[in-house]
Amino acid sequence: xxxxxxxxxxxxxxxxxxxxxxxxxxxxxxxxxxxxxxxxxxxxxxxxxxxxxxxxxxxxxxxxxxxxxxxxxxxxxxxxxxxxxxxxxxxxxxxxxxxxxxxxxxxxxxxxxxxxxxxxxxxxxxxxxxxxxxxxxxxxxxxxxxxxxxxxxxxxxxxxxxxxxxxxxxxxxxxxxxxxxxxxxxxxxxxxxxxxxxxxxxxxxxxxxxxxxxxxxxxxxxxxxxxxxxxxxxxxxxxxxxxxxxxxxxxxxxxxxxxxxxxxxxxxxxxxxxxxxxxxxxxxxxxxxxxxxxxxxxxxxxxxxxxxxxxxxxxxxxxxxxxxxxxxxxxxxxxxxxxxxx
Amino acid sequence: xxxxxxxxxxxxxxxxxxxxxxxxxxxxxxxxxxxxxxxxxxxxxxxxxxxxxxxxxxxxxxxxxxxxxxxxxxxxxxxxxxxxxxxxxxxxxxxxxxxxxxxxxxxxxxxxxxxxxxxxxxxxxxxxxxxxxxxxxxxxxxxxxxxxxxxxxxxxxxxxxxxxxxxxxxxxxxxxxxxxxxxxxxxxxxxxxxxxxxxxxxxxxxxxxxxxxxxxxxxxxxxxxxxxxxxxxxxxxxxxxxx
Numbered sequence: 001x002x003x004x005x006x007x008x009x010x011x012x013x014x015x016x017x018x019x020x021x022x023x024x025x026x027x028x029x030x031x032x033x034x035x036x037x038x039x040x041x042x043x044x045x046x047x048x049x050x051x052x053x054x055x056x057x058x059x060x061x062x063x064x065x066x067x068x069x070x071x072x073x074x075x076x077x078x079x080x081x082x083x084x085x086x087x088x089x090x091x092x093x094x095x096x097x098x099x100x101x102x103x104x105x106x107x108x109x110x111x112x113x114x115x116x117x118x119x120x121x122x123x124x125x126x127x128x129x130x131x132x133x134x135x136x137x138x139x140x141x142x143x144x145x146x147x148x149x150x151x152x153x154x155x156x157x158x159x160x161x162x163x164x165x166x167x168x169x170x171x172x173x174x175x176x177x178x179x180x181x182x183x184x185x186x187x188x189x190x191x192x193x194x195x196x197x198x199x200x201x202x203x204x205x206x207x208x209x210x211x212x213x214x215x216x217x218x219x220x221x222x223x224x225x226x227x228x229x230x231x232x233x234x235x236x237x238x239x240x241x242x243x244x245x246x247x248x249x250x251x252x253x254x255x256x257x258x259x260x261x262x263x264x265x266x267x268x269x270x271x272x273x274x275x276x277x278x279x280x281x282x283x284x285x286x287x288x289x290x291x292x293x294x295x296x297x298x299x300x301x302x303x304x305x306x307x308x309x310x311x312x313x314x315x316x317x318x319x320x321x322x323x324x325x326x327x328x329x330x331x332x333x334x335x336x337x338x339x340x341x342x
Numbered sequence: 343x344x345x346x347x348x349x350x351x352x353x354x355x356x357x358x359x360x361x362x363x364x365x366x367x368x369x370x371x372x373x374x375x376x377x378x379x380x381x382x383x384x385x386x387x388x389x390x391x392x393x394x395x396x397x398x399x400x401x402x403x404x405x406x407x408x409x410x411x412x413x414x415x416x417x418x419x420x421x422x423x424x425x426x427x428x429x430x431x432x433x434x435x436x437x438x439x440x441x442x443x444x445x446x447x448x449x450x451x452x453x454x455x456x457x458x459x460x461x462x463x464x465x466x467x468x469x470x471x472x473x474x475x476x477x478x479x480x481x482x483x484x485x486x487x488x489x490x491x492x493x494x495x496x497x498x499x500x501x502x503x504x505x506x507x508x509x510x511x512x513x514x515x516x517x518x519x520x521x522x523x524x525x526x527x528x529x530x531x532x533x534x535x536x537x538x539x540x541x542x543x544x545x546x547x548x549x550x551x552x553x554x555x556x557x558x559x560x561x562x563x564x565x566x567x568x569x570x571x572x573x574x575x576x577x578x579x580x581x582x583x584x585x
Contacts, residue, residue: 197471197472208416211381230513233503234471234510234513237380237465
């Protein structure tokens with residue numbers, strides 16, 4: 001259960017959402033899209049087109065080769081101690097077999113969309129609630145959604161209930177803007193919502209459904225609107241993976257020269273720890289994203305070296321703030337260069 | 343015997359302690375009732391196998407009674423009408439936690455050898471998310487303690503989540519109250535300085551020497567690193583990466 005906190009204007013999180021769905025189509029998984037904001041058909045029309053393997057791999061290969069040849073001659077004169085550290089790769093330059101790449105400027109062709117089974121749930125088009133399940137004091141919008149998901153799972157056999165079906169497939173569920181006022185839940189508007197447990201109960205049952213069947217789910221939530229932090233804590237406990245997107249639009253960081261290459265930060269609040277004692281510990285947890293014309297990339301946050309003559313003290317606070325973000329090993333190179341006053 | 347152990351985690355995931363206690367008690371031959379609210383049976387089973395215990399075998403032999411919260415919840419909501427007289431243990435979703443307590447009492451009632459039974463709960467904070475009032479949760483724990491610790495001379499181990507600057511008042515209320523009642527608290531915390539690859543966190547062991555007399559609690563602090571099959575503990579600042 002991947003839980004995404006939306007950025008303020010929802011631009012980047014909807015992009016991430018579309019990537020998830022597009023990946024599902026390309027992999028041949030079935031999709032289930034639910035939304036109360038936009039009609040799911042519209043969402044599906046705007047999925048990015050997958051890039052054909054050959055052309056992109058060649059592009060990547062060229063870039064990587066160019067980078068490698070330049071750096072080879074550089075040997076460090078001043079900070080020679082850092083010579084032995086491995087070159088920090090900001091983005092994956094080698095083509096890995098995991099996942100596909102997408103071109104954001106092009107839309108996915110309708111034929112490709114139709115190649116998998118799509119299920120949609122648009123809250124405002126659903127029939128009034130027939131209680132086939134006990135509501136359990138949950139918001140009716142959520143209850144309808146759960147019932148719909150459960151029906152699809154059992155009908156299509158994702159939970160292994162149909163032993164005849166040889167080919168197992170995976171259901172990718174995407175739910176957009178959960179918890180917003182459009183679902184009938186006022187958890188985003190008021191400090192003391194009427195029914196604070198609807199959202200958490202919904203997540204618990206959804207978690208049960210996901211565990212019982214072959215499905216994966218991404219949910220986006222406008223977390224910046226939720227004032228009751230207690231709910232966010234409980235929701236974090238109930239999800240497997242929690243990722244927050246913070247975009248720089250409209251905030252003071254947009255003009256901060258430290259962040260000029262990026263459009264926002266990715267905060268990884270929680271990573272899944274399933275079926276083992278340990279979880280995937282990568283080197284660093286500071287990630288930033290950037291939206292180029294053709295793709296959205298997520299990279300390690302890499303501070304540019306501070307090459308100004310006057311090491312301005314004013315920006316020290318900013319650095320201190322971002323130093324909190326930086327964990328060991330990531331910014332060592334950049335900050336090291338900054339503090340050498342020669 | 344007759345001890346109440348509280349597992350507490352802040353800013354990190356303390357579930358490795360739950361896995362440890364589960365395999366520890368099963369290997370010791372005690373009868374265990376495991377109320378697993380957050381993860382599925384297969385998750386615990388796979389980890390337990392790495393630790394050398396087979397949950398499926400223990401379940402078949404009757405040594406382990408496993409309540410899988412996620413599955414029971416689905417059965418309750420989407421299933422057909424259940425037979426009368428066999429209320430599901432999660433019936434509390436409409437009233438209080440009495441049904442859950444009855445389930446625990448019935449499963450641990452019949453003894454298993456000479457060793458006391460064990461109740462293991464993972465995790466208690468989820469009950470608050472599901473609509474139980476904090477007082478109901480505390481009552482439930484109290485009843486369990488009386489039944490398991492005092493009457494059956496068994497042990498109770500409970501996991502809760504908490505944060506130091508948490509705004510979840512109900513959760514904090516439950517956690518603080520349980521802290522005062524526990525004999526042993528194992529508190530897994532994330533490092534104050536942030537994420538680190540070699541030291542996953544710090545564990546504080548607080549042992550109540552006596553609940554009646556005003557003696558100081560014994561506090562020990564270690565840091566730990568979790569690996570695939572076990573967890574290594576070391577004194578603060580002496581992780582293998584540093585030495």
